Amino acid sequence: MRVAVWGTGNMGRAGIRAVVAHPQLDLVGVVGRSRAGEDAGVLADLEPLGITVSPDLPEGLDALAYMASGDIRPDDAAADIAGCLRAGAVVVTPSIYALYDPSSAPASLRRPLEDACTEGGSALFVSGIDPGWGNDILPVLLTGIASAVTQVRCQELFDYSTYDQPDAVRNSVGMGGPMDSTPIMVAPGIPTMIWGGQLRLMARALGIELDEIREQVERRALDEDVTNVMGLFEKGTQGGLRFEIQGIVGGRAKLVVEHVTRISPEVAPDWPSPPDGGAGAHRIVLEGRPRIEVTIEATDEGGNRAAGGNATAAARLVNAIPWLRDAKPGLYDALDVPLMPAVGKL
Numbered sequence: 001m002r003v004a005v006w007g008t009g010n011m012g013r014a015g016i017r018a019v020v021a022h023p024q025l026d027l028v029g030v031v032g033r034s035r036a037g038e039d040a041g042v043l044a045d046l047e048p049l050g051i052t053v054s055p056d057l058p059e060g061l062d063a064l065a066y067m068a069s070g071d072i073r074p075d076d077a078a079a080d081i082a083g084c085l086r087a088g089a090v091v092v093t094p095s096i097y098a099l100y101d102p103s104s105a106p107a108s109l110r111r112p113l114e115d116a117c118t119e120g121g122s123a124l125f126v127s128g129i130d131p132g133w134g135n136d137i138l139p140v141l142l143t144g145i146a147s148a149v150t151q152v153r154c155q156e157l158f159d160y161s162t163y164d165q166p167d168a169v170r171n172s173v174g175m176g177g178p179m180d181s182t183p184i185m186v187a188p189g190i191p192t193m194i195w196g197g198q199l200r201l202m203a204r205a206l207g208i209e210l211d212e213i214r215e216q217v218e219r220r221a222l223d224e225d226v227t228n229v230m231g232l233f234e235k236g237t238q239g240g241l242r243f244e245i246q247g248i249v250g251g252r253a254k255l256v257v258e259h260v261t262r263i264s265p266e267v268a269p270d271w272p273s274p275p276d277g278g279a280g281a282h283r284i285v286l287e288g289r290p291r292i293e294v295t296i297e298a299t300d301e302g303g304n305r306a307a308g309g310n311a312t313a314a315a316r317l318v319n320a321i322p323w324l325r326d327a328k329p330g331l332y333d334a335l336d337v338p339l340m341p342a343v344g345k346l
């Protein structure tokens with residue numbers, strides 16, 4: 001299949017590697033402005049591929065991995081994606097949070113994309129890691145090896161000192177910001193907007209109906225100044241953020257998505273940390289009998305945990321492309337799209 005990757009950032013690099021590694025996919029183009037003119041292989045930490053990053057989308061695509069940022073431009077991202085769907089290409093992307101669970105997405109966002117799929121005979125899958133496999137298909141699959149389950153908890157545990165994305169870390173997550181104002185990431189309603197669809201996906205798979213979704217936020221100030229790749233984070237500003245999005249049934253939190261985020265490993269030692277002491281992990285905890293705990297610690301790009309996580313997100317999407325090509329036109333969610341074994345890759 002002729003596949004292009006749109007985007008040259010964290011997810012774009014991981015997407016290039018995932019397409020190149022897939023025996024059924026042929027990378028024919030990489031779209032981007034800031035890295036235009038560079039070799040896509042070198043950009044993605046591979047051997048040169050002879051494919052030059054270009055602002056122009058190649059024609060005649062079978063599939064597109066849309067890895068351009070959609071956080072602050074969801075409408076523009078949706079328009080880019082719709083254009084490709086109309087042209088007949090399968091599209092996979094992590095970039096539009098409201099579409100991780102298409103059935104609960106606003107009709108104004110969903111319908112034009114459904115129409116584009118119908119027109120082009122194509123399919124769209126929006127997913128990632130967290131939101132993504134860390135709180136949809138993986139925990140749901142794990143319940144199949146449990147007997148009694150009283151709670152499903154999905155954790156992302158990350159030390160952001162190695163995550164060189166100052167805009168996200170400072171402005172969105174609020175690290176280094178004042179303790180008396182709420183960071184955008186946990187402003188009331190935002191966690192539910194991003195992860196509520198994941199709770200609804202899990203609830204559907206597990207046959208329960210959520211009475212409500214609740215948010216819980218806890219923050220810690222830095223006891224001393226901390227300096228890392230993003231500069232100085234001053235004593236007294238936010239150094240730790242822990243929040244939960246809870247799916248409530250009968251007054252109890254049955255499904256929980258929890259994020260524990262620090263700007264330095266010393267912050268909040270009483271909060272959960274990755275078991276191996278590394279900079280980041282995703283963990284599923286099934287309370288019940290037996291109690292089951294599964295931790296995933298992925299690394300890439302020189303031992304980096306954020307890059308490892310992004311690489312799994314990109315692989316989940318890219319590996320779905322052949323399945324989507326054979327699916328009926330339309331929008332698919334993480335419960336529809338099977339987790340693909342690495343056939344032909346070893």
Ligand SMILES: NC(=O)c1ccc[n+]([C@@H]2O[C@H](COP(=O)([O-])OP(=O)(O)OC[C@H]3O[C@@H](n4cnc5c(N)ncnc54)[C@H](OP(=O)(O)O)[C@@H]3O)[C@@H](O)[C@H]2O)c1
Pocket residue numbers: 006007008009010011012031032033034035067068069070071073094095096127128129130131132310313
């Ligand atoms: N759910 C998950 O697990 C997960 C994980 C990671 C990321 N994500 C999502 O994936 C997306 C990409 O994240 P990232 O970490 O790869 O971001 P990034 O490293 O900041 O890269 C952003 C990319 O978006 C492109 N871009 C920015 N503004 C654009 C615009 N106006 N028009 C077209 N392209 C534009 C940039 O293109 P140029 O090359 O032209 O500069 C760049 O290639 C985000 O929406 C993020 O939320 C989701």
